[in-house]
Amino acid sequence: MVKAANKTVVAILRKMSDNYREWPDKIPFALWVYRTSIRTATGATTYYLVYGMKAVPPAKLEVPYLRILLESQKRIERAFNKKVKAPGIKEGDLVLKSVRALLPVDPRGKFKPNWTGPKLVKKILSRGAVWLTDLDGNDFANPTNMDQLKK
Structure with a gap:
């Protein structure tokens, strides 16, 4: 020290x-x-x-x-x-969203999927927030942080 x-x-x-x-x-x-x-x-x-x-x-x-x-x-x-690196995600891109929520009991355990998608980037807000929609056109209720996405 x-x-x-x-x-x-x-x-x-x-x-x-x-x-x-x-x-x-x-x-x-x-x-x-x-x-x-x-x-x-x-x-x-x-x-x-x-x-x-x-x-x-x-x-x-x-x-x-x-x-x-x-x-x-x-x-x-x-x-x-x-x-810090720019993520390179633009509006209209298809992305995968990380699964961070802990489900009560998932029978797959450590083999459960880490990513969901594909999702469509509808709008990019300031400071890394993103509005997503699924492929059917249903909007998400809340914006997602860009660090949870990958192309």
Whole structure:
């Protein structure tokens, strides 16, 4: 855990300055960013876990802290967006829909089908929502998320 923290603080220092001779002056800023950024595993900051309340940055840390925090959020967003792929599904395409609902008792057990379909994409909404119809023209009651579909 300490090694991971040290690597993270060094990465923050590298983002703040390329010249390692400036690092001693910037260590408090880097530690503050590390201690007050949310960890994905716990969903909380280390500061909150230790003290049980939100951190209030001192006045001298506030402006650099916000800049560093915004930079780190942009970096995380860029890394996430690199992995996101466009599904390539258009209106009018035939798709299969994943079966995620747990049926009370399915006699087939682990051999039950994972996909149903084909379904027809009627309309694509914003943020990955899709209206589907079956081949008979019956509309679904609710939109479906695009991550549950495959061509």
